[in-house]
Amino acid sequence: MRLLSTKATCNSHGQDSSYFLGWQEYEKNPYDEILNPKGIIQMGLAENQLSFDLLESWLAKNPDVSGFKRDGKSIFRELALFQDYHGLSSFKKVMVDFMAEIRGNKVTFDPDHMVLTAGSTSANETLMFCLAEQGDAFLLPTPYYPGFDRDLKWRTGVEIVPIHCSSANNFKITEAALQQAYHEAEKLNLNVKGILVTNPSNPLGTTLSLEELNLLVDFVNGHKNMHLISDEIYSGTVFNSPGFVSVMEVLNNRFSDRDQAIWDRVHVVYSLSKDLGLPGFRVGCIYSENDTVVAAATKMSSFGLVSSQTQYLLSVMLADKKFTRNYLVENQKRLKRRQKMLVSGLMRTGIKCLESNAGLFCWVDMRHLLKSNTFEAEMELWMRIVYDVKLNISPGSSCHCSEPGWFRVCFANMSEETLKLAMKRLKSFVVELSSSSDTDNGENKAHSKRNSLTKWVFRLSSRDHRHRDQEER
Numbered sequence: 001m002r003l004l005s006t007k008a009t010c011n012s013h014g015q016d017s018s019y020f021l022g023w024q025e026y027e028k029n030p031y032d033e034i035l036n037p038k039g040i041i042q043m044g045l046a047e048n049q050l051s052f053d054l055l056e057s058w059l060a061k062n063p064d065v066s067g068f069k070r071d072g073k074s075i076f077r078e079l080a081l082f083q084d085y086h087g088l089s090s091f092k093k094v095m096v097d098f099m100a101e102i103r104g105n106k107v108t109f110d111p112d113h114m115v116l117t118a119g120s121t122s123a124n125e126t127l128m129f130c131l132a133e134q135g136d137a138f139l140l141p142t143p144y145y146p147g148f149d150r151d152l153k154w155r156t157g158v159e160i161v162p163i164h165c166s167s168a169n170n171f172k173i174t175e176a177a178l179q180q181a182y183h184e185a186e187k188l189n190l191n192v193k194g195i196l197v198t199n200p201s202n203p204l205g206t207t208l209s210l211e212e213l214n215l216l217v218d219f220v221n222g223h224k225n226m227h228l229i230s231d232e233i234y235s236g237t238v239f240n241s242p243g244f245v246s247v248m249e250v251l252n253n254r255f256s257d258r259d260q261a262i263w264d265r266v267h268v269v270y271s272l273s274k275d276l277g278l279p280g281f282r283v284g285c286i287y288s289e290n291d292t293v294v295a296a297a298t299k300m301s302s303f304g305l306v307s308s309q310t311q312y313l314l315s316v317m318l319a320d321k322k323f324t325r326n327y328l329v330e331n332q333k334r335l336k337r338r339q340k341m342l343v344s345g346l347m348r349t350g351i352k353c354l355e356s357n358a359g360l361f362c363w364v365d366m367r368h369l370l371k372s373n374t375f376e377a378e379m380e381l382w383m384r385i386v387y388d389v390k391l392n393i394s395p396g397s398s399c400h401c402s403e404p405g406w407f408r409v410c411f412a413n414m415s416e417e418t419l420k421l422a423m424k425r426l427k428s429f430v431v432e433l434s435s436s437s438d439t440d441n442g443e444n445k446a447h448s449k450r451n452s453l454t455k456w457v458f459r460l461s462s463r464d465h466r467h468r469d470q471e472e473r
Contacts, residue, residue, distance in 0.1 A: 007155070018382065019044070019146035019398035026392045031418070041422045044392040046202065046360045047413035048237070048277035050334040054327050055276070058317060065316045068309065079308040085301045087116040091311040094318035095285060099270055101324060102236045107248045109287055115297040116311075118304035119284040120233050120271040121151050124196070126300045127267055127286060128156040130293050131227050137161045137190040138229075139181045141173050143363075143399035143406070145202045152196070161185045161192070164402045170354060171204055171363075173197075173212045178219055194227035194265075195220060200234040200244065203399050203408035204363045205339075205356030207238060213250045220265060227265045233284075236275030236328055239336035240357035248287075264290040272314070274360065275331075281310050335360070335412060338419070342411040345423030349430050360412040364393075367405030369433060378404040389429045391422055 002009070022044045031039035059066055068076045089111065096109035117123040132138065134157030140148065141163040152158055163181040165171040178195075185192045195216055199208040208216075220228040230247040238244040247266055255262055271284035283306050286297050318324060342362055343353050354363040370377040375397050382395040396406035411419060 015150070017146050017149065017398050018379070019394050022382075022386055022392040022394065025386055029390070031390070033417070038390065040386065040390045040392050041418060041425075042392050042413060043410050043422060044394045044408070045413050046274070046410050047279060048274055048331070048335075048360055049414070050338060050412050051277060051327065051331040054330060055278075055317075058320070058323055062316065065313050068312065075312070079312055083305075083308045085298055085305060087114075087306065088308065088311040088315060090319075091315040092116065094315050096287075098318045098324060099235075099287075101321075102275065102328065103244070103246050103249065107246060107252055109248075113287060113289055113294055115286040115288075115294055115301055116306050117284040117286060117297075117301055118282040118306060119273060119279070120231060120269050121147070121284070122282075122301075122304035123269045123271070123284045123286045124148070124151045124229070124231065125156060126297050126304075127229055127269070127293075128152050128158045129300060130296050131229075131267075132156065132158045132193040133191075135159065135190070136193045137185050137188075138193060139163050139178070139185070139195045141165050141171075141177075141197060143171070143203055143396055143401040143408075145198060146394065146398045146400075148196070158193075159188075159190055161188070161190065162400055162402075163195075167354075167365075167403055167406070170206070171201075172209065173215060175215055175219075178215065192223075192226060194229060196229040196231065198231040198234070199247070200232075200238060200358035202234060202359060203361060203394065204354060205359035205361055206354070206363075207242060207244050207358055209242070210245055210250070213245060213247055214254075217247070217250055217254070217262070217266070221262050224261070227267065229267050229269060231269040233269065233271045234274050234359050235270070237332070237335055237360060238358040239332040239339065242357065244358065258289065264293075267293065276327075281314070282306060283310060283314065338411050338416075341416065341419060342409065342423075345419070346409075346426075349423065349427040350434075351426075351430070361408050361410040364407045364409045365405065366407055367403075369430065370405050373404060375404045381405075382407070385426075385429070389425050391425060 026040045026042045026044070029039045030036060031041045064070070064072065068074060068079055092111035092114050096111050096114060100108050115126070117126060128138070137159040138152060139161050142165055148160065152160060161181050161184055163173060163177050165173060165177055182192060197208065197216065200206060201208070216228055220226045228247065232246060235244050235246065246268070248268060251263060251266060267290070268287040269284065270287065272281065273279035273284070288294050288297070339356065339362065346353060346362075346364060352365045354365065356362055366381065367373070369381055371380065378395055378397055382393070385391050385393060394408040396404065396408070399408060
């Protein structure tokens with residue numbers, strides 16, 4: 001008899017991915033300008049730290065809010081006592097208004113169709129529990145956020161089938177790729193319950209085109225038991241054209257009659273972790289026009305509620321329309337400037353990026369730095385960048401990219417000085433790599449521990465690509 005459950009001892013959490021391994025190495029040796037100037041710089045964390053001064057300035061001007069007061073009187077007791085899982089109506093009202101503002105008020109949202117969750121991780125997992133049975137599948141375009149292997153699969157038992165997208169068309173979703181993924185799921189005897197996309201994309205930093213959105217809606221509309229989940233947590237980070245188009249806008253324009261069945265099968269996930277830079281507040285939500293989904297998800301939200309104190313503070317902040325308007329504009333300006341700084345620094349190093357218009361990261365092309373066009377070579381390069389260059393970036397294989405040599409590099413979670421240092425380190429590495437006549441030089445300099453880790457990480461990160469590589473051969 002086992003001491004612990006299968007769930008507790010299984011290896012499907014995804015924590016052994018190279019994506020999380022990079023974090024672990026950073027935590028052992030974190031860069032600090034004063035205390036540890038030779039440490040690892042964290043460029044694997046999609047966190048927005050560029051506009052904290054705007055938030056702190058608002059809090060300084062509104063001290064009663066953080067002191068849990070209303071009209072000068074304490075409401076601590078009111079907030080500290082039990083609140084049910086429906087959430088504060090005042091917060092849900094300003095939350096839907098904020099979502100509409102980000103979308104240019106081209107769509108509106110009903111607070112009664114919103115379910116509050118402890119971040120988007122909880123929102124996505126809750127939707128899996130609501131929409132799929134254990135062993136059912138969702139289709140996800142690659143590359144995709146590595147955490148989805150945990151969020152969507154670990155506790156739910158749902159499977160992910162990749163929609164393989166290619167650099168040949170800048171990783172856009174095509175009908176051929178969508179059909180191929182669906183047929184692959186059929187071959188595996190998996191019941192496909194839907195498609196999940198991130199828009200804007202993590203890790204690409206691009207918005208879905210209207211053509212792609214229409215393709216997805218048409219595909220789901222043609223399969224009566226399928227759902228479409230649009231994870232739009234980066235919607236407020238769009239800093240360049242083309243602008244952001246929500247799937248809800250597509251539905252509004254194409255299916256004006258809300259009684260049409262497609263409305264019951266499209267769901268939006270949102271949070272304040274990226275747009276407001278508040279991942280520690282754990283504020284997310286599900287928006288759905290499906291009453292049954294809303295009712296079930298609301299009950300499930302008991303396992304991941306947003307605290308009443310957090311809801312109160314943010315309800316007052318987001319109700320300040322002058323502040324939210326100014327914040328969104330200024331934050332997007334700062335993101336645009338910082339992204340340009342990263343792209344320019346990489347270009348001076350001879351490295352190009354996928355052209356992006358949103359997000360807190362760039363999708364960086366380092367294929368020319370690989371020793372061979374293999375995922376093993378990608379892992380070897382990544383290990384050198386982590387251990388020798390001391391930059392934690394995310395390898396494309398951890399995002400299930402079907403082509404070796406791509407990396408996600410974050411730019412909004414550090415100071416300009418730290419980013420400049422990161423580019424200086426990377427440039428020195430590339431110059432050394434290019435000028436070296438001994439192609440094995442890097443391996444000879446590597447520590448034995450790192451060599452063993454390389455083999456281990458490659459084994460973990462390549463398991464999803466092994467079958468595909470064999471087909472291409």
